[in-house]
Amino acid sequence: MKKQIIIGGLAAMLLVVTACSSPAPANKTSTTTNTTTTSTSNTNKTNPPANSNNAAPANTNQTTNTSETKTDAQTAKQDFTLVNATGVEIHSLYITPHEAKDWQEDILGRDTLPSGESVDIKFHRNEKAAMWDLRVEDKDGNSIEWENLNLPEISKVTLHYKDGKAWADTE
Template sequence: MKKWLLVGITALTASAASSVVVAEAKQDFTLVNKTGYTIDQVYVSPNATDNWLDDVLGQDVLEDGQKANIKFHSANEICKYDLKVIYDDKEEVEWTDINLCEEEKITIHWNKKSGESSATFD
């Protein structure tokens, strides 16, 4: 399991994002839940580490159809990250080596037929 020193990542739900002004970092992205299920926890961590940062959702969850704006500290220069989501049934899925300096949106999908999660990157 990954844990790492905090580099200033926060998540803002769509409703909270309008009331908070945060300087944009090149790694900022929107995470969209299109799984049909609730995502309980989201971890984003530099690819070069073996440890996860704190849950960027904090005490919140990401319901199906919702999105969260993941914000980084603007002085952060790291581009390659790993992403882990944990569903409310404790199922975990990870994606590695995501270049967040190039991606603005990550959409998580669940394929009921195959029983697998996938992600699209925009």
């Protein structure tokens, strides 16, 4: 009887240890797409780029897509609201420090940002970079990039696309 209790206890502990030490399932997808890229610079009202092919509505490890309300002491100076006024649903959104060499992960994950809607972009409050690049992609992988956004000076970015031209208004 004692052996059965000991064996049962060991089996239960083994199950608990196995369950607690298993990594959470990762939500990673890898796709290869052809993209058309247009870059613009940040000013309070940017002019449309000279040529842009398709409406292409774009993480750093330190950004999150949340709608939580935080106090000023808890918010990062780079936090901003992104408004999609492109007329195209944004399927991927990337934000990275300007000096970074890659786009890192898609902030939207499995979500999308339909035209006419907005999302609050929250940064880790210890983030120090001021200049950031933003990239959006549509469902076909067409992309548009905005470079050198001075996020500590911006609270809202509204993306537009009309007649083959993309631009962003900042506030």
